[in-house]
Amino acid sequence: MLEIESEVIWRYIRNAAWRTVSIARSDASLYLFIGIYTATGLGFLAWVGALHRTAYQTYVPIWLMVFGFVLPAVSLLLETGWLLHRFERRRKFAAGKMFSAERMAVLFSGICLLMGIMIFQSTFTSVKNGMSVLWKGFPYDRALADIDAYLHFGTDPWRWLYVIGKHDWVRESVGWNYDMLWFIICYSMLFFIVTSPRTTHLKRRYVLSFMVVWVVVGNILAGLFMSAGPAFYGYVTGDVPRFGEQLSFLAQSRSASSAAVYQQYLWTLQTEGVTGLASGISAFPSVHVALITLNAVYTWEYDQRLGAIAFLYVAFIVASSVYLGWHYAIDGYAAVALTIALCAAVRKLVPDGEILMPGPARQSAAGGSRPEAVVTVS
Template identity: 60%
Template sequence: MQADIDNFLHFGVDPWRWLHAVAKNDTVRVLVEWNYNALWFLLNFTALFFVATSPKAASIRTRYLVCFMAVWIVVGNVLAALFLSAGPAFYGLVTGDTARFGEQLAFLAEGLGAPNSAVSNQNYLWSLNEAGQTGFASGISAFPSVHVALVTLNALFLREYNRHLGALAFLYVAFVAASSVYLAWHYAIDGYVAASVTLLIYVVARKLVPADRRSPALRMQTTACPEAVLAIS
C-alpha cells in the first residue's frame, strides 16, 4: 500500500527513481550507507547521552527523555505493529513483484559485503524473518521510520537552542529521509508520517513540560540570590 501511496504523492513516479536519477553512484551509495548505518547512531545516541547527563541540559532533560521514549513506543512499536508492512527491500519477496524495485536493489547489491552495506543488513533481516527468529535489530516492518523520527526530534530541540543550527538539523532530517528511500529501507511516506508524529509528540510534551522550566538547583540559586538574576539579565 505504501508503495502505491508514494507513487501517487510523487506524480506517478516511485521516489527512488528520482533519487537514483541524480545520485546513482557508488561513492554516493557508500557515503549514504555510512551515514545511515553508522553516523546516525553516533549522533542520536550522543545527543541522548548529553541530555541525560549534562547539567547544561537540565532544563530540557525530562521533556526530551519523555519525547525520546514516546518516539520509540509510538513510532517504533505501536504504529509499526498496527501497520505492519515490508519495506521496498522486501517488496518483491512479499508480493512476488520483483520488477518494481529490482533495478534499485540490483544497484545496492553492488555493495554487498562492504562495511555498512544496506543489502547485507537487509539479507540478514530477511533470513531471520524466514526462520521465524528474532535477533539484533530484527524486523522488516518499514512504517513509520524511526531513523527519521529521532533526527526530527533532535532537530526540534536544537532549534530551541539556535535557529541556524536547527535549520541545518532539518536539512539533515531531509537527508536521512531521502537516504531511507535511496537504500530501499523505507517508502517516502514512512518518513513523512514519522516526522509528523514526532512533531505531535514534541508539541504535546512542550504543553505539558514548558521549555523554559528550570532545574531545581537553578531555581534554588535564583530564589536565594534574586539580585544575581537581575545582574545577569
C-alpha cells in the same frame, strides 16, 4: 591531617550519593513509564505466544558497554580537556568543577536512567518481534508503494533519486551516514541530555519525548500499518521487478556493513523467527527518521539557525531512507509530522525543570573564581 582528609572524602561521597538519589527520585515518572511499558510489552508477547522473541539478552551487554563505560569515559575526558583549556592557569579549580559532587550526581543519576532506557529499548525490539508473529505477514506494502508513486508524479521516488545519485561513491557515503553517523548523533545527544548539568531542565521532557516517539511511531502505528519496505517488497508481494533495479545496485556495495548486507541479515532473522540486534521489520512510519526529527526539534529550541541545519539533515535522512531501500518516502513524511506533533504535546504536558548552573550572585561576589553549583530537583 589524615583524619581531616578522610572526613572530607566521606563528606564528598555522602553528598554525591544523596544528590544522585535525589535526582533519580525526580526521574521517578520516567522509570514508571519504562516499567508500565515493559510490563505491557511482555503481556503482549505472552498474548501472541512470542515470549521466546525477547531481546534483553541481545541489548544488555552492548548497552552496558556503550552507555555504562565508553560514553561516560569519553564524556569525562572531553569535558576535563575543555575545562583545563578554559581555566589553564587554575587547574585545581577546573578539576574541582569537573569532579564536584553535583557534577558526579548528574552523571551517575543519568547513567542509572540510561540503564532504564536499556530495558525500554530491549522491550521495544521484543514488541517489534511480536508484531510480525501477530500479523504473520506485511499487508500494507503494496498500498504504501502505490501512494508513494502517486505523490511523486506517478513514479517510485527512488527512481528520481537514482537519476542523479546512481554512483558507487554516493551509495557508500549515504550508507555510512545513514547507519553510522545517524547512530552517533542520535545516541550521543541522548547521552548528553541525560548526563549533562547544562541540560537538566530538558532531561525529563526529552526522555519522555524519546520514549513516546518510539512507542507511538515504532510500535502502535507500525503495528496498525504493518509493512516491510522496498528492500523486502518482492518477498512480501511477489512483485520483484518493481524495486529490483534498485536492490541490484545496492547489492554491488563491497562494504560488510552495507544496507544490502544488513537487509539480508534482517530478512534471515525474520524468516527463521530468530531474535537479534534491531530485529523485527517494519517500515511505516520510519523510526529512523522520527528519532533524527526529535533531535532536530530540540536543536531548534536551542538555536534556530542550528535547528534549520538539523532539519536539512532530516530531509537528507528521509531521502537516504528511500535511496537505500529501507523506506517508502511516505514513511519519512509521516514520521516527521508525527514526531513534531508528539514533541509539541509532550511540551505542553511536561514543564521544564531547573538547570544545574553557576549561581550568578555568588560568582559575582567572589570575582568569578568560585561559581556556586546547585542541583534543584522537583
